[in-house]
Amino acid sequence: MNFFVSNFKWLMLISGLLTCSMFLGLFAPQSSLLSNFGETMTGSAANEIIVRNWGALIGLMGVMLVYGAFVEPVRKFALVIAGMSKTIFITLVLCYGKQYMSFGAGTAVIADAIMIVLYIAYLRLARDKAAT
Numbered sequence: 001m002n003f004f005v006s007n008f009k010w011l012m013l014i015s016g017l018l019t020c021s022m023f024l025g026l027f028a029p030q031s032s033l034l035s036n037f038g039e040t041m042t043g044s045a046a047n048e049i050i051v052r053n054w055g056a057l058i059g060l061m062g063v064m065l066v067y068g069a070f071v072e073p074v075r076k077f078a079l080v081i082a083g084m085s086k087t088i089f090i091t092l093v094l095c096y097g098k099q100y101m102s103f104g105a106g107t108a109v110i111a112d113a114i115m116i117v118l119y120i121a122y123l124r125l126a127r128d129k130a131a132t
Contacts, residue, residue, distance in 0.1 A: 001125050008122045009069040012079070015115045016065030019082070023062075025055020036104035037097075061085050076126070079119040086112040 025032035029051035041047045068078030
């Protein structure tokens with residue numbers, strides 16, 4: 001367990017870099033929608049703005065995770081906020097978008113669920129380690 005806590009920054013770095021891949025939505029919204037949901041935008045520019053913003057916000061979560069991997073005082077905050085964001089995404093896909101599970105969204109749900117479990121394990125073990 002001590003090994004897990006002391007080396008968690010590397011898992012956090014990988015998690016952050018994977019999350020940063022969502023910057024694709026900022027630069028290529030059509031491609032991001034197609035790979036994640038199997039759909040393309042057919043509406044107005046507002047849809048393109050929303051998809052770009054969505055990609056940017058998720059990408060920034062990844063930047064926060066990378067930063068938290070190397071700056072320990074913000075690590076717990078980064079894990080809690082990113083974990084909450086990932087939990088909301090999973091909940092939304094499972095409640096309203098099960099049809100997208102065969103696309104990239106399904107892969108993201110599985111990867112995010114694994115990340116959340118690792119975040120919780122770290123937070124709990126790091127708290128227990130600090131208490132002793």
